[in-house]
Amino acid sequence: MNCTVARDLMPELALGSLTTRDAALIDRHLAWCAACRKEADDLHRAAALLPYSLAPASPPEELEARVAGVIREAAGGRRSPWARRGRLSAAALVAAMIAISGLGWGAVMAGRADRLEERAREASRRVQEATDRFAQLLSNSRSTDPRDTVYSAVLAGPEGTLSNGVAVELNSFAGADFVIVSIVGLPAVDRPPFPYTVTLEKGTGGKALVGKIPGLNTAGSADVAQRFKRDLSDYARVVVRDATGAEIMSGTLALHNTVPSPAP
Amino acid sequence: MEQLLNGNDEAVRTLYARFGRPVYTLGLRLLGTREAAEELTQDVFLMAWRKAARFDPARGRLSTWLMTIAHNLAVDRLRRETGASRPTLVLVDEVPDSPSAGEEDVLMERDVAMRALASLTESERRLLARAYFRGLTAREISEADGLPLGTVKTRLRAALIKVRRANDDKERS
Numbered sequence: 001m002n003c004t005v006a007r008d009l010m011p012e013l014a015l016g017s018l019t020t021r022d023a024a025l026i027d028r029h030l031a032w033c034a035a036c037r038k039e040a041d042d043l044h045r046a047a048a049l050l051p052y053s054l055a056p057a058s059p060p061e062e063l064e065a066r067v068a069g070v071i072r073e074a075a076g077g078r079r080s081p082w083a084r085r086g087r088l089s090a091a092a093l094v095a096a097m098i099a100i101s102g103l104g105w106g107a108v109m110a111g112r113a114d115r116l117e118e119r120a121r122e123a124s125r126r127v128q129e130a131t132d133r134f135a136q137l138l139s140n141s142r143s144t145d146p147r148d149t150v151y152s153a154v155l156a157g158p159e160g161t162l163s164n165g166v167a168v169e170l171n172s173f174a175g176a177d178f179v180i181v182s183i184v185g186l187p188a189v190d191r192p193p194f195p196y197t198v199t200l201e202k203g204t205g206g207k208a209l210v211g212k213i214p215g216l217n218t219a220g221s222a223d224v225a226q227r228f229k230r231d232l233s234d235y236a237r238v239v240v241r242d243a244t245g246a247e248i249m250s251g252t253l254a255l256h257n258t259v260p261s262p263a264p
Numbered sequence: 265m266e267q268l269l270n271g272n273d274e275a276v277r278t279l280y281a282r283f284g285r286p287v288y289t290l291g292l293r294l295l296g297t298r299e300a301a302e303e304l305t306q307d308v309f310l311m312a313w314r315k316a317a318r319f320d321p322a323r324g325r326l327s328t329w330l331m332t333i334a335h336n337l338a339v340d341r342l343r344r345e346t347g348a349s350r351p352t353l354v355l356v357d358e359v360p361d362s363p364s365a366g367e368e369d370v371l372m373e374r375d376v377a378m379r380a381l382a383s384l385t386e387s388e389r390r391l392l393a394r395a396y397f398r399g400l401t402a403r404e405i406s407e408a409d410g411l412p413l414g415t416v417k418t419r420l421r422a423a424l425i426k427v428r429r430a431n432d433d434k435e436r437s
Contacts, residue, residue, distance in 0.1 A: 011420040012402055015395040016332075016339045041323050043421075046428035048328035050396045051290040051335070052377035059288035063302055067284065067309045068276045074310060206299055229306060230299070 001029040006036045014043035062231060070229060153238050153251035155183065165249050167238040169200075177232040179210050183240055183249065184221040192242035198224050200235035208235055280309060283327065286373070287334045293397060294338040304341070308334045327373060339399050376431060383430040388423040395420060 006029045012018045013026055030037045155165035165183035181198045196213040211224035239250040287308050291301030311333055381389055394400045400408075406416040 008417060011417060011424055012395070014424060015392070015420065016335045017395050017399055017401045019401075037323070042428050043424045044332055045324055045328045046380075046424040046431065047335075047392075047396060048324075048331040049373070049377040049380055049427060049431060050392060051286055051293075051331050052373040053381050054286075054289050054293050056285055056374070057289040057292045057301070059284060059302065059305060060298075063288070063305060064277060064280050064284060066302075067280050067306055070306050070310050071276050071313045074313065206297070208299075230302060 001025050003029075003033060003036055006030070006033065007039065010036070010040050010043055013040060014047040016047070066230070151253040151255060153253045155181070155238060155240060155249040155251040157249040158247075165238075165240065165251070167251060167253065169232060169253055171232060177230070178225065178227040179232065179238075180223060180225040181210055181238060181240070182221060182223045183213065183216075186216065186248070192246065192248050193244060195243055196222075196248060197241045199239050199241070200232060201237040201239055202234045203236070204234075206234070208232065210238075213240075276309065276313070279312070279330075283330050284309075286327075287330065290331065290334050291338055294335075294399075295341065300341070304334065304338055307337055311337065335396070342399055380427045380430040383426050384423055388419065388426070391416075391419055392423050392427075 006026050009018060009022055009026050013023060018026070026040075030040055151169040151171060153167040155167060157164065165181060167179060167181045169177065169179045171177050179200065183196070183198075186192070194213065194215050198210040198213065200208040200210060208228065208230075210226045213222045213224055216222045236253050237250060238253060240248045242248050284305060288301050288305045291304035291308075292298065295301055295304060308330065312330055315333070384392070391405070394405055395402070402416045402420060403413055405411070406413040409416070
């Protein structure tokens with residue numbers, strides 16, 4: 001690229017509307033051409049004033065702590081307790097998956113309890129057991145802050161179906177939040193089409209993707225987990241949808257000790 | 265910047281106090297939702313930390329560097345998200361009701377920006393807004409307005425140079 005072409009592209013480079021390819025080409029030119037670099041810097045300086053012309057919006061107060069936390073986490077492998085905390089949170093996530101998946105409730109739901117009511121009762125008991133164990137793991141772990149809270153939900157499908165699930169969320173006071181969702185009880189035939197999408201939703205319509213479920217394991221269940229750098233406090237509903245967007249099951253997160261029973 | 269490189273908490277918070285609000289504002293206006301603006305703000309400061317060693321004060325101010333990072337990340341995100349609608353936006357001249365402590369710098373920058381933009385004609389302001397805040401390329405603008413591409417590029421350059429000159433005059437005075 002020569003100086004004429006570079007200067008032709010500079011206004012768009014400064015305004016951020018160049019394609020990635022053109023931006024890379026001009027960057028290479030600027031690396032060795034001091035005259036063009038000066039002009040590009042001047043135009044960048046002008047463009048960077050534009051956002052200040054906007055009426056200032058107010059970020060949420062807790063955003064500052066989250067920004068500081070993200071950088072602490074990224075920077076702290078060597079000296080910050082924060083990185084240690086991040087790793088332990090991941091370990092707690094694994095523990096949660098074991099606590100929930102290891103109970104074998106998929107097998108229970110798949111056959112041992114025949115009647116719908118029995119299955120619902122068994123599911124509720126298993127969910128309570130899983131969340132108890134999860135909460136116990138967290139409280140025994142030095143990785144967690146006493147201000148952290150655990151939420152859980154029983155996910156129920158439409159009336160008359162056996163589809164069911166459980167969601168557990170760690171709402172971390174200062175670290176990353178995470179969520180694990182386990183589903184089971186979907187019919188072997190005429191099963192809703194995969195992949196399933198698991199989302200956290202809030203009343204105002206915002207959604208956070210927990211993950212996609214491409215298929216079920218041999219026990220007829222599936223788990224999906226996600227770690228979030230943002231605060232999940234506002235996301236109260238857990239929804240599982242099939243490939244067409246139809247809702248398969250849903251539930252509302254509540255503080256762990258008040259886990260609601262599944263719909264009969 | 266040295267302290268930022270080390271992930272020093274106080275350095276990060278100082279940087280955030282100075283630039284958190286304009287970065288968030290830009291994110292909100294470009295991406296359209298609070299969640300996206302919050303994520304963008306986190307990403308911008310994280311990238312600033314990652315690239316802090318590359319910041320060269322001889323090439324420009326810290327505010328220019330950070331806002332360029334913020335704008336690039338926001339535009340990248342808009343381009344990635346299929347079906348993302350471009351925000352309908354015009355430059356506005358409202359002022360915040362009650363600036364809180366530590367925001368004087370933001371207000372000064374805003375004052376500088378408003379004065380610099382006052383040197384433009386209405387059509388020049390709109391042209392810059394369409395490119396910067398809506399991510400329209402010069403080609404897209406030329407097609408939409410039925411103008412030769414070269415004319416659009418020339419006008420974009422001229423508008424940016426006017427902003428720069430007005431800013432330089434302000435700094436000198």
